[in-house]
Amino acid sequence: MKVKIYPIVRTAAVAVLLSGVSACSKMYDVKPQNVVEAKNTYQNIYDADAAVTGVYGKFLGLAGQYEVLNELRADLMDVTPNAGADLQQINTHNVLPGNAYADPTPFYSVILNCNDVMKNLTIMHNTQKLTDADYNQRWSDIGALRCWLYFQLGLQYGNIPYVTESFSDVNTVKDQSKYPRIALADLVKTLIAFMEALPYKDPYPAANSLITTIDTYPSKMFYVNKNCLLGDLYLWNNDYHKAAIAYKNVMETSTPNGPGDSYNYYNTYTLNSGSDNDAVTQSAWLTFFSRSMQDREYQTEWIWSMVFDKAFAPENPFINLFANSGGKYLVKPSQTAIDNWSAQRQTDGTPYDYRGINTTYKMVNGQPVIMKFLYNYVNASTGIPSDPLAKNGRWYIYRTPTLHLRFAEAANRDGQTKIAWALVNAGIKGAYDDTTIPDPTQRRITNLPFPYDFDARKLDAPTIRGKYHRNLGVRARVNVTNLDVSLQQNANFLAMEDNIINEDALELAYEGNRWQDLMRVALRRNDPSFLADKVYNKLLKDGNPAAATVRAKLMDPKNWFLPFN
Known part of the structure; x- marks a missing residue:
């Protein structure tokens, strides 16, 4: 697909990101005689930025479909009497041709834009219009976003075409003679290989021209986190140790505010309470979803979030x-x-x-x-x-608790069930405060190699402040009781895994994770009832007469995937 983006200044380029699909559609659908060809468009760093933000603007238009597919198909969301046929079909796993929510085309439209931008960024780099650093950062970002999109398609459709070239008609991807389909398991391995080879895996540096503020919105929150995505791919591929490493690499990096802010540096990914002490309140948890994106507590809670504004399309x-x-x-x-x-x-x-x-x-x-x-x-x-x-x-x-719960899931399967229990419950300090150890400097510390080297010590004589001394744990942060201590034992890892997935439901509900969480564990255990029973119980409790039929259907994993048409 030929991206038709005008050479525009940086401020306008970021406005493209906020303007979403409608603005992008205007750019993509300009009549040929008015189009600025790629050879005349990709001339400098501002053109490159416009292309990157244009892709994210189009990506923003996927939010509603992403939400429905990942939550309504699972067990935490149900339809109301106002729902039309498309939503009812999604809810009962009986999708018919023409269902707008089940159409893969919008995802592929963004993917083809990614392909085109990546191609033209490479041309710019080869012709010395982009420095190595500017090219590596932007190309890696769009490449990672494409991987995220493909991962989502694989989770929903199972066998999909994996296309890395650009062309004009998005429906071409449905031609199996040209683009054979790849199974989800193979797709994940392909995406892992691509992500591992990226030349740049960190967030954009503060000095990058894509990092700015528009109408109080910090653009640094808009971009996919590559290590979180890589960790999710490893976790799906049952590479638990590699997943834990990828997640820990995020936990041990600075917040969007930068390492100069001592409040934020480690507290971002250690689940502090949102204040300078260890207090926790209901109102503090609620404000994670309402406070200003410029607020430091917001930036310690959210790793990836985007904006709908009344002044820009698409509509929320x-x-x-x-x-x-x-x-x-x-x-x-x-x-x-x-x-x-x-x-x-x-x-x-x-x-x-x-x-x-x-x-x-x-x-x-x-x-x-x-x-x-x-x-x-x-x-x-x-x-x-x-x-x-x-x-x-x-x-x-993507939120801080998503990161911690995924790390806990990986650690639990990697023989570190006690650490998993700690992060889910009262934190490292709660699980490792062994008073039978006479030397207090050896308490509240795991004494394990990376990525399981957690230090939650807080001492005044000698003065020690471990990185994780504020770590509360997911459940302690909201003041609910700990899970049974017997779940700390490695022998109880399956029961601990059940509780991690349940904690996902309590903490992360409606954030777009539930369908993949259920699929991942059901496939790992070779137990389709893990998924089928949860969907069945939802429908049964809500009085849906299709409950038993849906359960029988979902006992065959082949029926977990939407028709690709």
Whole structure:
């Protein structure tokens, strides 16, 4: 596909990113006589930046489809009576031809743009219009985004064409005579090899011209994190030690604010409470989904998030999906998800979980509403928008707890179940504070090689502040009780894995992870009932008469994948 991007200045280039699909469509659909050919477009660093941000702008248009495919197909989300046939088909795994949510074309449209940009960046580099550093950073970024897109396609469709060239008609990818399809397992290995070979795996440096602020939005939050993606691919491929290394490499790097900010340097990925002490409150957890993107607590919580703004296209898709005031209220939290939050206990014994009612979801006008994506649109107390036309919002893609829970999953399978238990529960200091050790300098420390070398010591004589001395653990941060200590034993790794996946549901609900989480574990165990039973129980609790039929269908993993048409 020939990317038709005009040579524009940097400010306008970043506006392309915020303007999303509609702006990109105008750029891609200009009549030929008005098109600036690639040879006249890719002339300098600003053109390269415009191309990169244009791809991310088009990528932003996938948010609604990504959400539906990864959450409604699983067990935490259900349809409302307002849902049309397409959503009902997704919910009951009975997708018919023409279902808009099951169309792979939008993903391939972005992929073909990636291919074109990568090709032209290479031409710029070869003709000395880009330095080695500028080229490596941008080419690697777009290459990693393409890998993320292919991984998502593989998770949803199973066998897909893997295309690295550019051409004009996106439907060409469906021609199997030209582009044979590759199975998910082989696709993951292909993506791992590509990611391992990238010349640049770190986030863009602060001095890069793509790192800027537009209308208070820091662009540094918009780009895919390559090591998180590589860790996810390793985890899917059952390369647990490599996955743990990739995740730890993120945990041990600085925040977007940079290493000069001592508050943020290690606290970004150690699940601190969002303040300078170890306190934790419900209101603090809720604000991770509403506070300013410039806020340091936001930048310690979110690794990858993007913006919907009322001034730019595309329109925020989450309002119509979730809101019952100002939106169409098409999907809602499942009763399974609600019951799971209700089953948790605070440390004082109260049956409650900060992450459930009034945070992740809220009762609005007597109906359960998924709130995570609505806090920039509605009033947090009432669930009602003050200005229904100001449809601002964010697409939350990868968060600090996602990183910690994935690390815990990898560590648990890599023979480090106690570390997994620690990160899920009360943190390293809680699990490794062995008072039977007489030397206090040897407590709260794992004494293991990388990537399992955690130091949570906090001493004044001698003065020691381990990197993870603020690490609370996922459950302790929201003040729910620890899981049973017997789960620290390596022999209980399967039960610990069950609890990690359940913690994923409690902490990460509706953030686009659930379908792949269930698939990954079910395939790893060669146990389709792990996935099928969870979907069945959701449908059963919500009174869907198709529950038993869906379970029988999902007991065959071949039926986990959407038709590629």
